[in-house]
Every structure is written in structure tokens, then in C-alpha cells.
Amino acid sequence: MIENTDLSVLVEPTLTWYEANKRDLPWRKDKDPYHIWVSEVMLQQTRVEAVIPYYERFMTALPTIEALAKCQEDPLLKLWEGLGYYNRVRNMQKAAQTICAEYGGQMPQTYDGIVALSGIGPYTAGAIASIAFDERVPAVDGNVLRILSRVSQDDSDILKDATKKRMTAQLSQIMPKEAGAFNQALMEIGALVCIPNGQPKCDLCPWQPFCLAYKNDTYDRLPVKTKAKPRRIEEKTVLLIQDGQKIVLRKRPSKGLLAGLYELPNIEGYLTEEEALAFVRGQNLAPLQIKKLPEAKHIFSHIEWLMQGFLIQVADVDSFQQDEDLSKGPQDYLLVDIDKTRKEYAIPSAFDKYAEFIALHRMD
DNA sequence: GAAGCGTGGTG
DNA sequence: TCACCAAGCTT
Numbered sequence: 311m312i313e314n315t316d317l318s319v320l321v322e323p324t325l326t327w328y329e330a331n332k333r334d335l336p337w338r339k340d341k342d343p344y345h346i347w348v349s350e351v352m353l354q355q356t357r358v359e360a361v362i363p364y365y366e367r368f369m370t371a372l373p374t375i376e377a378l379a380k381c382q383e384d385p386l387l388k389l390w391e392g393l394g395y396y397n398r399v400r401n402m403q404k405a406a407q408t409i410c411a412e413y414g415g416q417m418p419q420t421y422d423g424i425v426a427l428s429g430i431g432p433y434t435a436g437a438i439a440s441i442a443f444d445e446r447v448p449a450v451d452g453n454v455l456r457i458l459s460r461v462s463q464d465d466s467d468i469l470k471d472a473t474k475k476r477m478t479a480q481l482s483q484i485m486p487k488e489a490g491a492f493n494q495a496l497m498e499i500g501a502l503v504c505i506p507n508g509q510p511k512c513d514l515c516p517w518q519p520f521c522l523a524y525k526n527d528t529y530d531r532l533p534v535k536t537k538a539k540p541r542r543i544e545e546k547t548v549l550l551i552q553d554g555q556k557i558v559l560r561k562r563p564s565k566g567l568l569a570g571l572y573e574l575p576n577i578e579g580y581l582t583e584e585e586a587l588a589f590v591r592g593q594n595l596a597p598l599q600i601k602k603l604p605e606a607k608h609i610f611s612h613i614e615w616l617m618q619g620f621l622i623q624v625a626d627v628d629s630f631q632q633d634e635d636l637s638k639g640p641q642d643y644l645l646v647d648i649d650k651t652r653k654e655y656a657i658p659s660a661f662d663k664y665a666e667f668i669a670l671h672r673m674d
Numbered sequence: 675g676a677a678g679c680g681t682g683g684t685g
Numbered sequence: 686t687c688a689c690c691a692a693g694c695t696t
Contacts, residue, residue: 353692360682360691394680401694431694451692471675497692506690507684538689539677567679609687610680659681 318484320461320517325488327516328495331502333358336365341490343417343442344375350437351398351429358501364393376415379406387570387656396569401429421447432478441490448481449493450474453500459533460504463522468533504529541614547581548574548619548664550603551590557651557668558593561642567613572655574664575643576617586620593643599623606663619664 332338335358337349348368352361368389372378378386381403390399405427409417417438418424425435436449448454455468458477466473486492500506503515512524523529551558559572577589583600590597603619646655651668 350692355679355691355693356681357683357691392681394682395693397679397695398693429694433693437692449692452690453692494692501692535689569679608681612678612680 317458317461317480319520321484321486321492323516324495324499325486325491328491328498332494332498333502336362336369341442343419343438345369346438346442347417347430347434348402350434351402352393354398354434355395356393360393364390374415375406375409375417378403379410383570384656388654391571391656392659396571398429400570404428405430417442419443419445421445432474437493440493444487444490446482446485446487446489448478448485449497450478450481451497452506453497453504454481454493456506456533457496457500457504457517460510460523460529461517461521463526463528463532465532465534467536469535538611541609541612543614543616544578545580546576546578546615546617547586548576548603548606548617548661549586549590550574550619550621550664550667551593551595551624552622552648552668553624555648556645557648559644559646559651559655559657561644567610568658568660570656572657574657574661580618581620583620586622590622590624595624597622597624603664603667608660608663610660615660617664619667621667 335349337345339345349361349365352365352368371385371389372381383400383403386399386403387396390396393399408427409415413423418427419439420443421435421439424430424438425432427435430438433449433451436447437451439445439447440449452468455474455477458464458480459466459468466476468474481496499515499517502511504510504517510529512518512521512529515521515524518524523532549558558575560575562568562571562573564570577586581589583602587597587600599622601621603621606617606619608615608617648669651657652665657665
């Protein structure tokens with residue numbers, strides 16, 4: 311690790327480079343703290359290109375903090391469907407409700423006030439405070455950690471809190487009055503020049519004269535990150551239970567993986583056809599026909615689902631709805647019109663392979 | 675400090 | 686095909 315690297319020489323070249331090279335992104339049209347906030351939360355662990363259409367749609371549907379605070383959970387999750395890390399949007403709504411209750415609907419204007427809100431940590435608070443209010447605080451994300459570790463050839467593990475704290479402290483000392491532009495410039499250099507995958511574009515980099523990783527050709531070993539531990543594997547059997555008009559969905563629990571989203575009923579393990587039929591009969595339904603569906607795999611950050619599926623036609627799926635035991639059970643089942651399923655319910659992409667079959671195998 | 679929490683792109 | 690990666694936060 312390199313001590314006392316003087317970063318102050320980087321400030322002017324960085325700001326100059328940013329003014330000439332910054333991208334024209336939807337959330338850079340103004341400095342409305344709500345706009346900055348929503349974009350920053352969406353961008354957590356998520357690529358810019360993926361975020362753009364979600365951001366546009368979200369702002370159209372929920373143009374103000376108050377609208378976000380008052381939105382029902384299902385439509386809120388639908389707006390977030392496919393972005394992942396769904397607690398982000400739940401926490402954001404909680405924070406919006408706090409802002410309405412305690413700050414008159416206006417985002418608090420200091421780092422300390424902002425970081426106290428639900429779902430907002432050191433990075434996001436720094437980004438909002440600096441970009442919207444020009445408070446002189448750093449916003450240290452993965453881009454910033456990468457470019458700092460390279461420019462100073464620092465092999466500290468950037469995932470460790472101690473490393474983040476040290477780099478945050480270094481940046482605090484050189485933070486110019488244009489804090490918002492400077493923080494965004496650091497991230498923009500990381501996103502466009504000092505890229506994480508592949509060859510960094512050192513010829514375009516405003517830091518090249520100062521960069522130790524460039525000088526010593528060590529960029530490909532930096533930054534240092536601890537390896538993720540291997541994913542656990544889970545085997546599942548997914549069931550498409552439907553008659554001509556409706557299909558059985560299930561609302562996931564309010565905590566844990568994919569909390570609050572809707573899914574196709576699924577059971578741990580690989581069931582035989584007989585076991586799958588027994589499961590369906592156990593739900594007071596009369597199966598008429600069963601067909602094996604293709605296997606599928608879905609990779610989460612920490613789990614891998616290996617799935618097999620069955621399409622099961624049942625007689626009069628409405629009898630299912632009338633069974634009171636089902637509503638008392640641990641699982642929250644519901645019947646959904648086939649044509650509305652994917653349009654109105656937030657269903658995780660893990661089920662995409664099977665959701666494709668929902669409309670294709672009607673018996674009418 | 676470590677684990678839990680999604681998804682899609684990339685070499 | 687697969688490991689790695691992307692503007693992290695919460696518990």
C-alpha cells in the first residue's frame with residue numbers, strides 16, 4: 311500500500327477532462343435531488359445502459375418524492391421488475407415516507423441528514439450531497455476505488471472497509487468546491503477510461519502522467535479484490551398450473567430473496583411426474599394432463615437454481631380459489647388471468663424460461 | 675467482518 | 686461455458 315500519495319495534482323486535469331467528456335445522461339439534466347437519488351439507487355451494482363429505460367419509466371410514473379411515498383407496493387415492484395436487488399426500491403419508498411413526514415417532502419440538504427435515510431449509505435449520500443447541493447464530501451464507489459488503486463498502485467483489498475475509509479479520507483483532503491462535478495468525474499473516468507474489464511484506455515486518460523500502474527504496467531493486477539465464495543446450488547421443480555384462462559401464481563414472503571415478488575409455484579428438489587401430480591391434487595385441484603418442460607438454470611449473485619418444470623392442465627382452476635385453507639397457508643397463492651400475468655405482476659427473471667410457456671399451451 | 679441480496683454484459 | 690463484473694446497503 312502506498313502512503314501519502316498526493317492526489318491534489320489530479321484535481322484540475324480531472325475537472326477539465328470531465329467538462330469535455332461527460333456523457334449526456336437523463337439524470338444529468340438538472341440537479342433535482344430526487345432525480346439524483348433515484349438514479350444513484352438504480353445505479354447501485356447496475357450498469358448505466360440497463361438503468362436508463364428504468365429511470366425514464368420510473369420518473370414518469372412517480373415524478374415526485376410524495377408520489378413515491380404513496381405508491382402501492384405491487385406497482386412499485388413492477389416498476390423495478392428486472393433491475394434486481396428489490397430491497398433498494400422498498401428502502402427508497404421508506405425514505406420517501408420519512409422525507410414527507412419529517413422534512414416536508416424536501417430531501418434533507420446535508421450529508422448527515424441524507425445518510426440517515428433508509429437505503430442510503432456512504433456512497434449514495436455523498437453522491438446526492440455533492441451533486442445536488444455541492445457539499446464537499448466524497449462519493450466513493452467501485453469506479454473510484456479502482457482508479458485510485460491504480461493511480462497510486464495500491465494493492466489494498468478495495469472491498470475492505472478500511473480501504474474505503476482511507477481513500478475517502480484522502481479524497482476529502484483534496485475535494486474542490488465543485489464537489490459534484492469532481493465526484494462524477496472520478497466515476498466517469500472509471501466508467502469510460504480506466505475500465506474494469508479489458509484494456510484501460512490510458513491514452514485518453516487525464517491521469518496518465520501521474521499513474522503508477524501505467525508507469526509500471528501493473529493495471530491488470532489492480533484493483534485487488536477478495537474472491538467471492540462459491541454459490542450454493544438449489545434444485546427446484548417449477549409448476550405451471552393452469553386451465554384455459556387462469557394460472558396459479560404465488561406471492562413470495564416479504565423478507566429474503568426476491569421478497570414480495572410473484573412467482574410460479576415451485577418445490578425444492580426434482581419431483582417425478584407422480585409427485586408433481588400429487589402436489590397439485592393436494593391443493594384441491596384435478597389435474598388432467600402433465601407435460602415436462604425444459605430444464606433451466608438461473609444464476610443469482612449467491613445462489614444457483616437448477617430447475618425442471620411441468621406444465622399441468624387442471625379442470626376448473628376456480629375451485630382452487632374457494633379453498634379456505636389455501637389462504638391460511640404459509641404460501642400466498644392466487645389465480646391470475648393468463649393475459650394479465652406478465653403485464654401486471656412483478657415476476658423475477660429467474661422464471662423467464664417457464665413464463666414463456668404461460669400463453670402457449672392453452673387447451674381451448 | 676461476513677453474508678445476503680439480482681440481473682445482464684463481457685472476455 | 687463460466688468467472689468476473691456494475692454508480693452498495695443492510696443486518
